[in-house]
Amino acid sequence: MNKLDVTEAIILLKKEKDLTWEAIAEYIGMSPVWTTSACLGMNSCSEDVASKLIEFIGLPSEAKAVLMAYPTKEWDKSIPQDPLIYRLYEVVGVYGETLKEVIQEKFGDGIMSAIDFTMDVDKEENPKGDRVILTLNGKFLPYKSW
Structure with missing residues (x-):
C-alpha cells in the first residue's frame, strides 16, 4: 500500500461507516484538522495513533507503516478549481x-x-x-x- 491507497481506503471506509472527521479524531485523541490532514496523507502518525486509526476505521494492518511514513508535502501548483x-x-x-x-x-x-x-x-x-x-x-x- 502507498499513501494514495491508504487515503482512498480511508475515504471509502469513512463513507461506508458514516463516520465524521470529528468522530475519528475523538477516537484517536487528535484534533479534527490534524486527523483529516493525516488521513489525506499530509502528516505522519505516531505508532499509537496509526494503530487506533486502523482499529477504528477498519484499515488493513499494512496501512500502519504507510500512516507512520513521513510525507512529501507537495501539491499541484495550478490554481485549484474547487x-x-x-x-x-x-x-x-x-x-x-x-x-x-x-x-x-x-x-x-x-x-x-x-x-x-x-x-x-x-x-x-x-x-x-x-x-x-x-x-x-x-x-x-x-x-x-x-
Missing part, C-alpha cells in the same frame, strides 16, 4: 501582502511556522448566514543575520 480551496487562494492573493506587513510590524522580520502550528475550524451561527472561523496559530520564526 470553489472553497480557490477562495483560500483568493484570501492569500488579496490579503497576503497585508498579512506580511502586519505580522512583520508586530513581530519583526520573519515568518509564521507551519511546523510549530495548529489550526481550528469553527462555525458561528449568524442570522445573516453562518460564518466560518479559521484560526491559524503558528510560532513566529525570526530571520537570522550572520
Whole structure:
C-alpha cells in the first residue's frame, strides 16, 4: 500500500461507516484538522495513533507503516478549481501582502511556522448566514543575520 491507497481506503471506509472527521479524531485523541490532514496523507502518525486509526476505521494492518511514513508535502501548483480551496487562494492573493506587513510590524522580520502550528475550524451561527472561523496559530520564526 502507498499513501494514495491508504487515503482512498480511508475515504471509502469513512463513507461506508458514516463516520465524521470529528468522530475519528475523538477516537484517536487528535484534533479534527490534524486527523483529516493525516488521513489525506499530509502528516505522519505516531505508532499509537496509526494503530487506533486502523482499529477504528477498519484499515488493513499494512496501512500502519504507510500512516507512520513521513510525507512529501507537495501539491499541484495550478490554481485549484474547487470553489472553497480557490477562495483560500483568493484570501492569500488579496490579503497576503497585508498579512506580511502586519505580522512583520508586530513581530519583526520573519515568518509564521507551519511546523510549530495548529489550526481550528469553527462555525458561528449568524442570522445573516453562518460564518466560518479559521484560526491559524503558528510560532513566529525570526530571520537570522550572520
